Amino acid sequence: MKNRIEISSIIKRRTLGLTFVLGAASLAFAQQKASVTGKIIDKQNNAVPYASITFSNKANKLYSDAVLSDDKGIYKLDLTPGNYDITIEAIDFKKSTLNKQISGPLNLGNFIVESESSITGTKTSDIQGVVITATTKPVKVEIDKKVYDVKSDLTAIGGNLQDVLQNVPSVSVDPDGTVSMRGSSNVKFLVNGKPSALLGIDDGANALQAIPADQIDRIEVITNPSAKYDASGTAGILNIILKKTTKMGFNGSIVGSVGFQPRTSLNTNLSWKKGNWTWFATGGGGYTENKGKNWTDTNFATPNSDGYSRVYQISNSKNTSKNYNGSAGIVYDINDRTSVNASGTIRSFNSESDQPVEYSNYDASGKLIPGLRSSTGNNKNTGMQGDFGLDHKFNDQGQNISLSLSLQKNDSEGDSNIEQSLGSTFQLADKTNQKTVNKSVVGKIDYELPIGENSSINAGYKLDLNRNDYDFGVFEKKASDPDFLPLARYNSTTKYEEAINAAYIQFKSKIGNFGYQLGLRDEFSNININYNNLTGNPAEQINDKKKSYNGLFPSVFLSYNFSKDNQFLLNYSRRIDRPRSFFLVPFMSYTDNQNIFKGNVDLDPAYIDSFELGYNLSKKKFTLNPTLYFRNENNDVKMTVAYVFDNFEQRFVFNTTPLNLGNDRRFGLDLNYSYDPFAWLKISGEIDIYGYKTTGEYHYSYQDPNNASNIISKNISYDGNGISNRLRLATTFKIDKTFNVQLQGQFRGRQIEGANDQKAMYFMNLGATKTIWKGDGTLAFNMQDVFNTRAREVSINTAEYTQERYMQWQPQQVSLSLTYRFKQGEKVEAPKRKKDINSNSQGGDDQGPPM
Structure with missing residues (x-):
């Protein structure tokens, strides 16, 4: 029986190894793209922040992409050369379209959008049909933590927190549900920055199954917590950030x-x-x-x-x-x-x-x-x-x-x-x-x-x-x-x-x-x-x-x-x-x-x-x-x-x-x-x-x-x-x-x-x-x-x-x-917050300063 187990183990191990090799082999392929930049403004030459700019490739939809303008109306993305239909949409502005041939790096300059109220006297209640598939990174790095984006994990959809944690950086989950960070199981769990009844008594393994993956927005992995966090949890802290509303x-x-x-x-x-x-x-x-x-x-x-x-x-x-x-x-x-x-x-x-x-x-x-x-x-x-x-x-x-x-x-x-x-x-x-x-x-x-x-x-x-x-x-x-x-x-x-x-x-x-x-x-x-x-x-x-x-x-x-x-x-x-x-x-x-x-x-x-x-x-x-x-x-x-x-x-x-x-x-x-x-x-x-x-x-x-x-x-x-x-x-x-x-x-x-x-x-x-x-x-x-x-x-x-x-x-x-x-209503514009002077471009917002 032991021999059969060993043979089965070898077959499975080699199959898993083949998966790693195939994944690693795909690193060898890449394709040259062109940098495209521009700015969205109104008729008064004011910047239009958080506008949606969608580039639809007319020959191959796989090359299509979308981006949001920043708080100064500026946008930037990389596109495969080709012919694109460009759609610009923003709250309180008319939808605008144009067509451009992109053959290399290109600055599209200023694009003027017209206020919807100047035409109809009404306010846009909703932007219909805009789907942005931004290339978000699964892990963002800040000065005192890493932030794992749960949306990037397809294998946890329909699952629970225990399923999500299997793919979180620096985290391991044992077969019995025990969670460890870098080999140590003394992990402190927080929900939205504080202890939660959702995790029950002593953060037991069964409690991990009580939080559905669909309710989780992201997980903050704090392997070396700063002084504002609890000093307990020598392995580190896992802060589970739940989703919150952003729409009217x-x-x-x-x-x-x-x-x-x-x-x-x-x-x-x-x-x-x-x-x-x-x-x-x-x-x-x-x-x-x-x-x-x-x-x-x-x-x-x-x-x-x-x-x-x-x-x-x-x-x-x-x-x-x-x-x-x-x-x-x-x-x-x-x-x-x-x-x-x-x-x-x-x-x-x-x-x-x-x-x-x-x-x-x-x-x-x-x-x-x-x-x-x-x-x-x-x-x-x-x-x-x-x-x-x-x-x-x-x-x-x-x-x-x-x-x-x-x-x-x-x-x-x-x-x-x-x-x-x-x-x-x-x-x-x-x-x-x-x-x-x-x-x-x-x-x-x-x-x-x-x-x-x-x-x-x-x-x-x-x-x-x-x-x-x-x-x-x-x-x-x-x-x-x-x-x-x-x-x-x-x-x-x-x-x-x-x-x-x-x-x-x-x-x-x-x-x-x-x-x-x-x-x-x-x-x-x-x-x-x-x-x-x-x-x-x-x-x-x-x-x-x-x-x-x-x-x-x-x-x-x-x-x-x-x-x-x-x-x-x-x-x-x-x-x-x-x-x-x-x-x-x-x-x-x-x-x-x-x-x-x-x-x-x-x-x-x-x-x-x-x-x-x-x-x-x-x-x-x-x-x-x-x-x-x-x-x-x-x-x-x-x-x-x-x-x-x-x-x-x-x-x-x-x-x-x-x-x-x-x-x-x-x-x-x-x-x-x-x-x-x-x-x-x-x-x-x-x-x-x-x-x-x-x-x-x-x-x-x-x-x-x-x-x-x-x-x-x-x-x-x-x-x-x-x-x-x-x-x-x-x-x-x-x-x-x-x-x-x-x-x-x-x-x-x-x-x-x-x-x-x-x-x-x-x-x-x-x-x-x-x-x-x-x-x-x-x-x-x-x-x-x-x-x-x-x-x-x-x-x-x-x-x-x-x-x-x-x-x-x-x-x-x-x-x-x-x-x-x-959904009903428009997306609420995120309040402008003072940027963390020590965070980099990969950082995310804190949900208040958890202790």
């Missing part, structure tokens, strides 16, 4: 999708804007079914407590989930300088799981003793959030203040039923129940003060209050028991309270081509843990715990512009890795009587120093963004596994516990690129080659089961170092103006840390879109994991045992989605 009147879209494995969803975005009022609402839901496969093969150096030398277990699980979400809000412009907003969000996630586990137990003589463990479970999670805000501009020079308040509550409850048998003999049955209630209050104030033309100061304060109530229970029935009895050791209640006070100040300026941004943030954390173990055993009881610590977190960002599309970036920041509340709560989590997780109330935060040196080159057809990075983390938290004799269970068990282990260093080269050799071909990707060095040691001890007076102690080294890599390639083919196909290939290299050896992983996705109904509809096809290779394989080698693990959370999935857009 009533507008919206509806997206429905169906797929296999069974996967359905229906989501809508609605907005209405009139006068000083803007109303918006989003909502929808979906059903997903996953059939996972997991197996573990453990070989013991000496027979375990049950007398087995080898235990092989396999599970073919089925998980179904239903999620619903809805948001609604208003924005009211009191005047040109002041606006207030309020919104509410509710999210519900329900799941059911069926995970039978088949055991093949072998004793020292090789005799097989089969076993069976069935496990069914239910989980319900409901999140609610209310947001309130006020924004005020003191003047038109950029001095402004923003106040916000967010109230959140998340309720989670899960239960499971477990039965275990050996051969045909019933052994035991367990019932587990877990309840968690999270309440949080987040208030913040941000202020920005420009100083002259090239400088500004940002300052702010944030209060973050969190309370988590945990309630855990386990009940067990053995063959000799008449009914279920509580396992007091695993029954506990905990109240976890956390208060974080944070303040920051940041100064940015520019001297010629040199820009800099200096910041300092202070965060004071206060934590109270009230833990009650119902067993009453003093040895198992842990006193209430109080923890307080304060930290200063500086950040420095430097940039030098050789030109507007040629820039060097150098930055540094200090960060903190606060242990998750789930890790600090000292309860024992009962999976089965051989695998036990226990929290660690004595965990301390880890601190990290992060450096980046980047270069950004952006041309019309080509962008290149290499970044050298180095991260050094002291006192980092790792999950440790100890094989010990448990007096309560009276057997050897695997104990999993988080510990402050030692030092973790990571360094590498992260290279993002894009190339558009033809109008019908776009290529983008990422190459991340990184090294890692982990040093640490942990100690554990247990009572000798054969001699109670003898304590066995062991020291385990958690050292690991090596070089690994991640590769990503996306190739988009434009078949015609309405039909696009995209292929994505990804590869993650092998990585060894301590006793854990994680094997290489590779997979490929396919997406296609077709525009229908004159631009009002989009039909999309999506296939995730084309060759069904996306799985995690890990080997563990210790003195007591060796273990092979395989886990596939989501097998190949296929879906078809349909989007319908309806």
